[in-house]
Amino acid sequence: MKQRRAFLAASVVFVAMMTNGCASNSEAVSDCFITRQYKKLALPVCASYVMNVASGDSGRMDIYCNLPYRRLHFEKNERGFTASYTFSAVLRSENDDVLQTKDVQRSIIVPTYNESVSPRADAFLLTVPLPAADSTRRAERYTLETNVVDDGSGLRYSERQEITARNFHRVKISASDFLLLENAVRDTNGISLRPAFPSLLSQFAGSKDSLGIFQEVYNVHRGDSLRASFSYRVARTALPHLYSYAELTALGYFQQFSPCSLKFDSTVYHNDSLFVASTNLPAGQAGGTVQLIQFYPKPPQRYVDIVRTIVRTHEGKSDSTVNSLRVFVSDPSFPDVTAPAELAEAMLFLARGSEIDSLVRASDMMARHPMADSVRLRVIGGFWKRHGGGERMQMFQQRLREANELFTACMEGWKTPMGIVYLVCGPPEAVDCQASLNEMWYYSAGNSTLAIPFQRVPSAEGEPVFYDLAPYSINDYLWQYFVDRWR
Secondary structure, eight states, X not given: OOEEEEOOTTOHHHHHHHHHSOHHHHHHHHTSHHHHHHHHHHSOOOEEEEEEEEETTEEEEEEEEEEXXXXXXXXXXXXXXXXXXXEEEEEEOTTOOEEEEEEEEEEEEESSHHHHTSSOEEEEEEEEEOOOOOTTOSEEEEEEEEEEEETTTOOEEEEEEEEEEEOTTSSSSEEOOOEEEEEEEEETTEEEXXXXXXXXXXXXXXXXXXXXXXXXXXXXXXXXXXXXXEEEEEOSSOOOOOOSHHHHTSSSTGGGOOGGGOOOOEEEEEEEEEEEOOTTSOOSSSOEEEEEEEEEEOOOSSEEEEEEEEEEEETTEEEEEEEEXXXXXXXXXXXSOOOHHHHHHHHGGGOOTHHHHHHHHHHOSSSSSOOOHHHHHHHHHHHHHHTTHHHHHHXXXXXXXXXXXXHOSSSOGGGSHHHHHHHHHOSOSEEEEEXXXXXXXXXXXXXXXXXXXXXXXXXXXXXXXXXXXXXXXXXXXXXXXHHHHHO
């Protein structure tokens, strides 16, 4: 059912009330995309990664979780500052029947307040056994529901995702999902793996020169050869690039096309490694497991398809298995925007007259003689000196950060249609949505209340959600009203 609700975007309290209050209101409002995104910023949300591996006669799901300290409520006591939370996982069948439940209670103690609000995070692994596999099927479909409850604040966050579990025993060669790694350290207990979470790769890429992967290969026999290929693929076609209000309101605007649907048709890195199975593997009919840990150059800063292919050759016959993962990697300062050229590009939406030409030149990184960053900063500083000074510039940079946190998918959030509107107009005062298909943002401009409509672009399974502006949807009076407020 279509519902319209007042939207207090900046209020964490509002999000908490929706989570713990009346179910009908919460469910209606949570259908709106922007509301769901705000919940992710305000509630105890784990950066997670689910890895499907073989275990016994069936398999299991390894759930890696990384929960930032800043998402938890710490209390001061004689031991320092403490927080605790419960993480639970519920595995459901395609008919929504509960098949497995597991939970873990986590406690954190830090000596100082500054550490409780630092970028540190609590990380752990939870394993969920899968039901015995149907020998007639190559894979089973499940729904994995994860829940985090912060004991200190009572806030909770729940998320569902569809997962596919492979029947590792039905095929000649199979492999687990691959786990991205920050590092691998050998100690007295074996090898300790530190995962690199896909949603955090931008921060990771700024401090590391390489990215590792861990993967298990099954049904390997003594003397088998394994060729492990690793590739980064990107889209040769450039993402849409917007510079002005005129282009924003052009006919069709992106023409209802999602940049997340671009074809990965260009390989920018490829590596092949060859292994021969060691002598401690079974020589008979039953194959063994090989664990591979390898490191490669870190991915480029863009939307990347990471592809892993394993080819096993056994008694002269070859079989292969392929896994892939799509990730967005941005500048290490993400979600902040600090590069002068990118700041100038974002400011174009506020520019008029001769300001447009100077900011276009300042944002052009591909020019034959591009500006030096020192010159770009003078252009940026001159703009804000005329339009509100340093405080107004800081407000704009904060708005850029919020847009990135809310709307980033396969490109920086501030460059998406919703991100651009949010950047200029701010959080909507009310939201009207119908399931996840359409969304209307309402703003007051003077004595008028005007709406900006978005439509969800159809996408293939596994692609990020992307909303486009409906054609001819930007009201000129509304847009210029908010541009004037910036100026």
